[in-house]
Amino acid sequence: xxxxxxxxxxxxxxxxxxxxxxxxxxxxxxxxxxxxxxxxxxxxxxxxxxxxxxxxxxxxxxxxxxxxxxxxxxxxxxxxxxxxxxxxxxxxxxxxxxxxxxxxxxxxxxxxxxxxxxxxxxxxxxxxxxxxxxxxxxxxxxxxxxxxxxxxxxxxxxxxxxxxxxxxxxxxxxxxxxxxxxxxxxxxxxxxxxxxxxxxxx
Amino acid sequence: xxxxxxxxxxxxxxxxxxxxxxxxxxxxxxxxxxxxxxxxxxxxxxxxxxxxxxxxxxxxxxxxxxxxxxxxxxxxxxxxxxxxxxxxxxxxxxxxxxxxxxxxxxxxxxxxxxxxxxxxxxxxxxxxxxxxxxxxxxxxxxxxxxxxxxxxxxxxxxxxxxxxxxxxxxxxxxxxxxxxxxxxxxxxxxxxxxxxxxxxxx
DNA sequence: TGCCCCTGATTGTCTGACAACCAGACAAGG
DNA sequence: CCTTGTCTGGTTGTCAGACAATCAGGGGCA
Numbered sequence: 001x002x003x004x005x006x007x008x009x010x011x012x013x014x015x016x017x018x019x020x021x022x023x024x025x026x027x028x029x030x031x032x033x034x035x036x037x038x039x040x041x042x043x044x045x046x047x048x049x050x051x052x053x054x055x056x057x058x059x060x061x062x063x064x065x066x067x068x069x070x071x072x073x074x075x076x077x078x079x080x081x082x083x084x085x086x087x088x089x090x091x092x093x094x095x096x097x098x099x100x101x102x103x104x105x106x107x108x109x110x111x112x113x114x115x116x117x118x119x120x121x122x123x124x125x126x127x128x129x130x131x132x133x134x135x136x137x138x139x140x141x142x143x144x145x146x147x148x149x150x151x152x153x154x155x156x157x158x159x160x161x162x163x164x165x166x167x168x169x170x171x172x173x174x175x176x177x178x179x180x181x182x183x184x185x186x187x188x189x190x191x192x193x194x195x196x197x198x199x200x201x202x
Numbered sequence: 203x204x205x206x207x208x209x210x211x212x213x214x215x216x217x218x219x220x221x222x223x224x225x226x227x228x229x230x231x232x233x234x235x236x237x238x239x240x241x242x243x244x245x246x247x248x249x250x251x252x253x254x255x256x257x258x259x260x261x262x263x264x265x266x267x268x269x270x271x272x273x274x275x276x277x278x279x280x281x282x283x284x285x286x287x288x289x290x291x292x293x294x295x296x297x298x299x300x301x302x303x304x305x306x307x308x309x310x311x312x313x314x315x316x317x318x319x320x321x322x323x324x325x326x327x328x329x330x331x332x333x334x335x336x337x338x339x340x341x342x343x344x345x346x347x348x349x350x351x352x353x354x355x356x357x358x359x360x361x362x363x364x365x366x367x368x369x370x371x372x373x374x375x376x377x378x379x380x381x382x383x384x385x386x387x388x389x390x391x392x393x394x395x396x397x398x399x400x401x402x403x404x
Numbered sequence: 405t406g407c408c409c410c411t412g413a414t415t416g417t418c419t420g421a422c423a424a425c426c427a428g429a430c431a432a433g434g
Numbered sequence: 435c436c437t438t439g440t441c442t443g444g445t446t447g448t449c450a451g452a453c454a455a456t457c458a459g460g461g462g463c464a
Contacts, residue, residue, distance in 0.1 A: 005266060008448065032414065043449045045247050048416090049254065056258040058347075064207060065415055065456050084344045087289030142286045142355075145260075146348050153344075210417065234445065245418045250447090267425050267446055 012040055012050040020059050020070055021152075022121045023159040030067035031060070058153040073157030081154045082198060088135070088147055089194050093182065095138035097190040100183040103133035108179060112172045123168070124158045130175060134182065214242055214252040222261050222272055223354075224323045225361040232269035233262070260355040275359030283356045284400060290337070290349055291396050295384065297340035299392040302385040305335035310381060314374045325370070326360045332377060336384065 006014075016036075019025055031051065037044045051068045054060040062068040111126035128151050135147045174197070181193045208216075218238075221227055233253065239246045253270045256262040264270040313328035330353050337349045376399070383395045 007266065030414090034414070044415095046448060048251070049447095052251065052254060053258075056255075064209065067414070080342050080344045083342055084290070084293065084348055087293060088286070091286065091289060140282050140285055142282045142352065146286055146351065149348065149351070150344065232445090236445070246446095247448095248417065251417095269445075 008042055008046055009049045009053070012036075012042060012046060013053045015040070016050060016054055017057075017059060017152075020054065021125065021155055021159060022119070025070050027070045027072040027160075030069055032067045058149060059156060070156070073153060073160065078154065078157045078161075081150050081157070085147075085150050085154070086195070086198050088143060088150070089131075089198055090191060091140070091143060092135050092138045093191045093194040094187065095140070096134055097182050097185045097187045099137065101134055101137040101179070103136070104130045104179055107133055108172065108175050111175070114168070116168065121159050123171075124155055127171070127175070128155050128158075130179075134179075210244055210248055211251045211255070214238075214244060214248060215255045217242070218252060218256055219259075219261060219354075222256065223327065223357055223361060224321065227272050229272050229274040229362075232271055234269045260351060261358060272358070275355060275362065280356065280359045280363075283352050283359070287349075287352050287356070288397070288400050290345060290352070291333075291400055292393060293342070293345060294337050294340045295393045295396045296389065297342070298336060299384050299387045299389045301339065303336055303339040303381070305338070306332045306381055309335055310374065310377050313377070314370075316370070318370065323361050325373075326357055329373070329377070330357050330360075332381075336381075 016031075025031070033044050033047045033051070036042075036047045036051075040047070051060060051062065055062045055068060059070070060068045061071045107126055107130035111123065111130065114122055114126065132144075132147065132151055136144050138144075178193055178197055182190050218233075227233070235246050235249045235253070238244075238249045238253075242249070253262060253264065257264045257270060261272070262270045263273045309328055309332035313325065313332065316324055316328065334346075334349065334353055338346050340346075380395055380399055384392050
C-alpha cells in the first residue's frame with residue numbers, strides 16, 4: 001500500500017495551479033511572494049518553491065526581480081502548442097488504437113455529466129483530462145511528461161477562449177466518436193480522426 | 203545592449219548540470235544539500251532551488267526526504283526518449299529543409315575540431331548542440347522547449363554509452379551528410395534521412 | 405519638460421533554528 | 435534466533451528574520 005504524503009510546497013503549488021487554471025487570476029497580475037506567504041500562512045521560501053514549480057510547468061512566468069505572473073496565451077501560442085501536440089497525439093493514435101481507454105471514457109462521462117451552468121474551466125479540465133488519459137494509455141513516460149507540459153499551457157489558453165465550444169452535446173458527441181474510432185480502429189481511420197480533431201478543435 | 207545577469211541559483215544549477223553531464227557523478231550518488239552548500243559557499247535554500255531546477259530538467263531525481271541523485275538512464279529510457287524524439291525531429295525536417303543552419307554547422311565544426319583525446323562527454327555535447335540548433339531553426343518555442351527536456355536526459359544516457367560512436371570521422375561525415383540533405387532537400391529525402399539517422403544513431 | 409534623487413515595495417539570498425524523517429545500531433523479550 | 439522498541443546521527447522540509455539589490459513611481463529642481 002503506497003502512501004502519498006503531500007508536502008507543503010506541493011499543496012501550495014496545487015492550490016495555485018487550480019486558481020491559475022480556473023482563470024481567476026488575470027494575466028499579468030503580479031503574484032507577490034509576500035502576499036502569498038501571508039495568504040496561505042507559509043514561509044516565503046516555500047512560496048518561492050511552489051512558484052518555481054509552476055514556472056517550470058509553463059503556467060506562470062517569472063523574470064528576475066519581478067513577481068511571477070500568469071502569462072497571456074495568445075492564439076500564436078496556441079498554434080505553436082498545437083504544432084508540437086499534433087505529432088504527439090499521432091503517437092498516441094498509433095499506440096492506442098484498437099484498445100478502449102476506460103480512463104478517457106470516464107473523463108468524457110464526467111464532461112457529459114457537467115451541469116449546463118458549470119464553469120467553463122471545468123469543461124476544459126474534463127476535456128483535457130480525457131486527452132491526457134489517451135496519452136497515458138500509450139505507455140510512454142516521456143510522452144506523458146511532454147504532453148503534460150503542453151497541456152498545462154494549452155489549458156491556460158483555452159480557459160480564455162470561450163468560443164471554441166458552444167454546444168456541449170456536440171462537444172461530447174465528437175469526443176465520443178473520437179474515443180470510438182480509437183477503440184475500434186482501423187488505425188488509419190483513427191489517425192485521420194485525431195488529425196482532423198486537432199485541426200478543427202483542440 | 204541586453205544584459206544577462208546570472209543569479210546565484212542559475213550559476214549553481216549550471217555548474218551542477220555540467221558536472222552531471224560530464225558523467226563525473228555516478229548514478230545514485232546522493233547530492234546532499236549541506237555538502238553542496240559548503241562546497242559552493244552558498245546558502246542551503248539556494249542549493250535547493252538549483253537542485254529543483256535540475257530535477258525539472260530531468261537531469262536529477264529526487265524523492266521526499268531523500269537527497270537528489272543522478273538517475274540511471276537505461277536503454278529502455280533511451281528508447282522511450284527516442285520514441286518521442288522522432289516525431290519532433292520530423293517536425294524539424296519539415297520546417298527546416300531547404301535552409302542551411304549555420305549554428306548547426308558551427309556545432310558540427312566544433313565536433314570535428316575536437317582533439318582525439320577529448321572527453322566523450324564533449325563529443326556528446328557538440329553532437330547534441332548540433333541537433334538542438336536544427337530544432338531551434340524550426341522557429342517554434344515549444345518545440346525548442348520540449349526538445350530541451352528530451353535532450354538533457356538523452357545526453358545523460360549517451361554519456362554512459364561509449365560504444366555508439368567509435369569512429370569520430372564517420373560520426374562527423376554522417377552528420378555532415380545529414381546537414382547537407384536538410385539544407386538542400388528534397389523534403390522527402392530529408393525526412394527519410396532524419397528517420398534513418400534516428401533509427402540507427404541518436 | 406526632463407532629469408535626478410528618494411522612498412517604498414519586492415525579490416534574491418543569507419543565517420540560524422527546529423520539526424520531521426530515515427537508516428543503522430543495539431538492547432530486550434519471546 | 436527473530437522480532438520489536440529505542441536511541442543516535444544525518445539529512446531534508448520548512449520556518450523566522452534579516453539584509454542587499456533592484457525596480458517603479460513620485461516629487462523636486464533646473
